[in-house]
Structure formats: structure tokens, C-alpha cells
Amino acid sequence: MYKIDKIQKENQRIQVIGRIVSAILYIILIPIIIFNLTLIIKSFINPNQTPDFFGYKSFVIMSGSMEPTIKKGDAILVKEVPENEIRLNDIISFTITTNQNKTNVTHRVIGIAEENGKRKYTTKGDNNNTEDRERITYEQIDGKYQFKMSQFGVVINLLKNKITLTILILIIILVAYYKSKIKKRKEQRKEKRKKYEEEQKGE
Numbered sequence: 559m560y561k562i563d564k565i566q567k568e569n570q571r572i573q574v575i576g577r578i579v580s581a582i583l584y585i586i587l588i589p590i591i592i593f594n595l596t597l598i599i600k601s602f603i604n605p606n607q608t609p610d611f612f613g614y615k616s617f618v619i620m621s622g623s624m625e626p627t628i629k630k631g632d633a634i635l636v637k638e639v640p641e642n643e644i645r646l647n648d649i650i651s652f653t654i655t656t657n658q659n660k661t662n663v664t665h666r667v668i669g670i671a672e673e674n675g676k677r678k679y680t681t682k683g684d685n686n687n688t689e690d691r692e693r694i695t696y697e698q699i700d701g702k703y704q705f706k707m708s709q710f711g712v713v714i715n716l717l718k719n720k721i722t723l724t725i726l727i728l729i730i731i732l733v734a735y736y737k738s739k740i741k742k743r744k745e746q747r748k749e750k751r752k753k754y755e756e757e758q759k760g761e
Contacts, residue, residue: 591726594718608653608662608700613638615701617651617662618711623683624649624664628703633710634664636701641677644696646670649703650681652694662700665690 593611600609608615615636622630627649636651644650644667651664668689669680677696682689707714 616714618714623685625685627684628706631709631711633707633714635704637704639702641696651700652698653700654692
């Protein structure tokens, strides 16, 4: 009796772990995979533009220029907004071109000025002593900062990798297939048990 109880408890524990793993896969990983897959496809279609997902873009912070607000290794989400929604003290992500290389920067707006009928933004990292050399135009802005995922940058970078993304998709497919097989077996056992009980009653 003791052994049966122990086996049942172990089976229940395995089932709980299985449900937790499934929840992580379906609730957390799948949306992130869909998000990154969309960005990868869009980057192929428009290689000169920063890809977005319904106006949202993700970036991994590579420096400590915005500490302590945003730290190196954090993943951030920014949203494309109309020009009139960008105001002083907002944090924005923007693209600058140096020596034909494009770099994404996330800094705070510390000044807005009109120049030849066009708005230009002065930016600065919270942790920097001086403001950025180049003033930014609206066309350079990728989006306005929405929120961060602390130290989640490693995961985001992994999911942006095509090989990692393919492996994760395959794992999800295999897990879904395995679960469907288990469900089918349970249904078959249930049917056999029901048939056996009906045969027993008929004797």
C-alpha cells in the first residue's frame, strides 16, 4: 500500500512539473518566438529598416550609459509613436550612422529645438557626463521606451538566433505531439475499460 501511494505521489509530481513546463512553453516562450520570428522575416524583406511587430521593437542594451534606469544586458521594448508624443525627459531608441555602420542607441531626450522648420532632439545617457554629439531627427527614432526585462538580453539574443529559434520550434512541436499521443493513449485505455465493463455486465 505504501509503495502504491508513493508511486501515485510521484506520478502526480511529474504531472505538475509537466503542466508547469507546458505553461512556460505556451505562455512565455511561444509569444516571444512569434515576436522574434516576425522580426527576422521583416528584416529579410526590409533589410534597411529596423523590424517591428505591430509598431513594437525590441533591443538589447549593450552599454551602461543609461544606468541605473536601464542596465547593460537588459532587454527593452519601444513603441513607434507620433512626433508630437515625444517630449522632454522621454527615453527613446534611435539609429545613428557612423562610417556607413548603423548603431542603435537608447538615451533620454534633454532638449527639443526647431531648426529650419524641423524638430531636432538633443539626447544624453543618464550615466554620461556629456550630451550626445549628434542631434536626432524624428526619422531616426525607432520608438519610445515602454518597459524593460531586467537581464533578459541573453534570452532575447538567443531567440533572435535562427538556429536556436528553429530548435525551440521543433521542441514545441515535439512536446505538443507527445502530449497528443499521451491523450490518445488515455482515451484508448478508457474505451477498452468501458468495453470490458460492458462485456462483464453482459455475462
